[in-house]
Amino acid sequence: xxxxxxxxxxxxxxxxxxxxxxxxxxxxxxxxxxxxxxxxxxxxxxxxxxxxxxxxxxxxxxxxxxxxxxxxxxxxxxxxxxxxxxxxxxxxxxxxxxxxxxxxxxxxxxxxxxxxxxxxxxxxxxxxxxxxxxxxxxxxxxxxxxxxxxxxxxxxxxxxxxxxxxxxxxxxxxxxxxxxxxxxxxxxxxxxxxxxxxxxxxxxxxxxxxxxxxxxxxxxxxxxxxxxxxxxxxxxxxxxxxxxxxxxxxxxxxxxxxxxxxxxxxxxxxxxxxxxxxxxxxxxxxxxxxxxxxxxxxxxxxxxxxxxxxxxxxxxxxxxxxxxxxxxxxxxxxxxxxxxxxxxxxxxxxxxxxxxxxxxxxxxxxxxxxxxxxxxxxxxxxxxxxxxxxxxxxxxxxxxxxxxxxxxxxxxxxxxxxxxxxxxxxxxxxxxxxxxxxxxxxxxxxxxxxxxxxxxxxxxxxxxxxxxxxxxxxxxxxxxxxxxxxxxxxxxxxxxxxxxxxxxxxxxxxxxxxxxxxxxxxxxxxxxxxxxxxxxxxxxxxxxxxxxxxxxxx
Numbered sequence: 001x002x003x004x005x006x007x008x009x010x011x012x013x014x015x016x017x018x019x020x021x022x023x024x025x026x027x028x029x030x031x032x033x034x035x036x037x038x039x040x041x042x043x044x045x046x047x048x049x050x051x052x053x054x055x056x057x058x059x060x061x062x063x064x065x066x067x068x069x070x071x072x073x074x075x076x077x078x079x080x081x082x083x084x085x086x087x088x089x090x091x092x093x094x095x096x097x098x099x100x101x102x103x104x105x106x107x108x109x110x111x112x113x114x115x116x117x118x119x120x121x122x123x124x125x126x127x128x129x130x131x132x133x134x135x136x137x138x139x140x141x142x143x144x145x146x147x148x149x150x151x152x153x154x155x156x157x158x159x160x161x162x163x164x165x166x167x168x169x170x171x172x173x174x175x176x177x178x179x180x181x182x183x184x185x186x187x188x189x190x191x192x193x194x195x196x197x198x199x200x201x202x203x204x205x206x207x208x209x210x211x212x213x214x215x216x217x218x219x220x221x222x223x224x225x226x227x228x229x230x231x232x233x234x235x236x237x238x239x240x241x242x243x244x245x246x247x248x249x250x251x252x253x254x255x256x257x258x259x260x261x262x263x264x265x266x267x268x269x270x271x272x273x274x275x276x277x278x279x280x281x282x283x284x285x286x287x288x289x290x291x292x293x294x295x296x297x298x299x300x301x302x303x304x305x306x307x308x309x310x311x312x313x314x315x316x317x318x319x320x321x322x323x324x325x326x327x328x329x330x331x332x333x334x335x336x337x338x339x340x341x342x343x344x345x346x347x348x349x350x351x352x353x354x355x356x357x358x359x360x361x362x363x364x365x366x367x368x369x370x371x372x373x374x375x376x377x378x379x380x381x382x383x384x385x386x387x388x389x390x391x392x393x394x395x396x397x398x399x400x401x402x403x404x405x406x407x408x409x410x411x412x413x414x415x416x417x418x419x420x421x422x423x424x425x426x427x428x429x430x431x432x433x434x435x436x437x438x439x440x441x442x443x444x445x446x447x448x449x450x451x452x453x454x455x456x457x458x459x460x461x462x463x464x465x466x467x468x469x470x471x472x473x474x475x476x477x478x479x480x481x482x483x484x485x486x487x488x489x490x491x492x493x494x495x496x497x498x499x500x501x502x503x504x505x506x507x508x509x510x511x512x513x514x515x516x517x518x519x520x521x522x523x524x525x526x527x528x529x530x531x532x533x534x535x536x537x538x539x540x541x542x543x544x545x546x547x548x549x550x551x552x553x554x
Contacts, residue, residue, distance in 0.1 A: 004379055007372035007441030012361045019231055019375045025198045025223045027096040030056050033268035043086050044272045044289055047160030050086050058090050063097035064191030070125045070146040074099035074197055077206055079126035081105045083275045084251050087150040089261055091127040099198040102205045104252035108520035111135040116215050118143045121206055130173040140179040150183040165276045200224040206410055209351040218410030219351045228403035229354045232375045233263045243269040246291045248277055254355040259295040279304045283313040290317040297457035298328050305335050327368045347371050354404040358443050370443040377402035384449055395436045397449055399428035453482040453490050458522040460492055465523050472514055474502035477534050481548045483527055494525035495547055497534055
């Protein structure tokens with residue numbers, strides 16, 4: 001077999017099986033849309049619109065500032081630390097216009113976690129939102145030379161009756177530090193950037209992910225990698241510039257980045273942004289702006305459908321709803337079809353695959369299914385021990401190759417080598433996920449080869465959480481596993497051995513509270529169990545799998 005094609009019989013009608021990708025940078029997509037649709041709303045933010053002409057103008061001005069006042073050069077990494085907002089999109093495209101590399105950081109990360117992203121990426125400059133300043137301040141002058149500080153409220157220019165979070169409306173913060181330049185001043189400087197030089201194979205984004213060991217690793221995604229799933233997303237759903245998307249998924253994450261930002265910019269479509277999820281506001285925005293597409297995670301959709309006031313909203317403009325991150329429960333999928341009259345389209349992808357490597361065909365989706373391999377994508381199932389290729393309905397590790405697959409892990413040659421495998425004359429990425437494909441060529445995810453916890457679509461890597469727990473003065477040993485959670489699907493549980501002097505004197509709630517201060521809320525253990533000793537393997541390593549199996553039996 002030279003290419004997996006079992007699914008071609010169920011390919012969406014009228015959609016090509018292969019795509020010719022533009023040989024341009026992502027920034028060029030914004031430039032084209034700004035020329036085509038200068039006065040059209042690129043972004044609607046709590047009732048205030050930002051045109052494509054202004055979006056491009058401000059991105060170019062900020063790019064010039066990065067180059068001239070912050071010393072950013074081609075290939076430099078720049079931290080982008082903000083929630084969904086006009087500033088995130090402008091900042092993202094400004095970094096690309098400066099020929100630099102976006103390092104998107106989850107705004108839930110705390111200062112201690114942020115340190116790794118700064119140090120590992122060698123970033124000297126950050127664009128940050130002001131509510132996160134307390135987390136970034138310790139790094140000013142100690143890693144970061146410059147920080148451009150943004151106030152979301154700068155873009156709230158129209159009066160609105162929409163529910164706007166207080167921190168979005170908060171007055172502009174000026175810390176009065178030499179390393180900090182306010183966003184409004186950086187834009188007002190109107191610096192002209194140099195000639196745009198980044199090409200398709202240049203590094204565009206360095207999002208961080210992790211495996212079963214060590215700290216998070218940077219995934220090297222080129223302009224071309226991202227372009228493949230941008231152009232692919234448009235062709236797959238046959239979307240036009242008239243699309244209006246609800247931007248609720250976090251854009252630091254690849255699914256939100258592509259679906260809520262890069263695809264709309266490429267099309268010249270409109271993104272209706274929310275900085276913080278609120279089901280009533282989401283429904284009102286759909287009704288008011290005639291939103292046509294919604295991409296969300298399972299917990300978000302469940303909350304949206306549970307709204308007792310949902311019937312009062314006109315949701316008839318929606319023509320497509322989908323998402324990924326966690327399988328959509330059968331009962332919820334049925335409710336979506338009953339409420340909206342359409343199926344929930346599930347997909348599958350990883351940070352390493354620029355979001356989708358598989359997606360359900362619009363005309364023939366299956367439930368609890370990852371979908372079929374995307375454009376120009378070859379996926380197989382291998383026995384994880386023998387590496388023999390398996391057939392239909394045989395469970396093994398999913399391996400993938402295609403134009404969206406990343407170049408490797410930043411400064412991690414060994415991890416990069418381990419992430420790929422030669423098979424059937426080609427280099428495939430090892431996803432670390434276990435699954436199978438059926439007779440029709442649809443893929444299903446059954447388990448994880450890697451040790452990862454999926455909390456409402458957020459990936460939590462136990463080794464990272466354990467490393468931080470060991471900083472607690474009363475913890476002797478810790479093992480992090482997943483526990484069942486009726487709302488989040490899975491939640492983080494820490495099995496802890498306390499130091500002798502602390503035994504009987506420390507409450508589990510105190511450990512939970514400490515962890516929430518030190519790490520992002522989705523990572524922090526919600527459950528803590530104290531034990532006398534942790535099980536060990538023959539080599540003396542903590543036997544996490546035994547603890548996980550015991551938890552699964554509860």
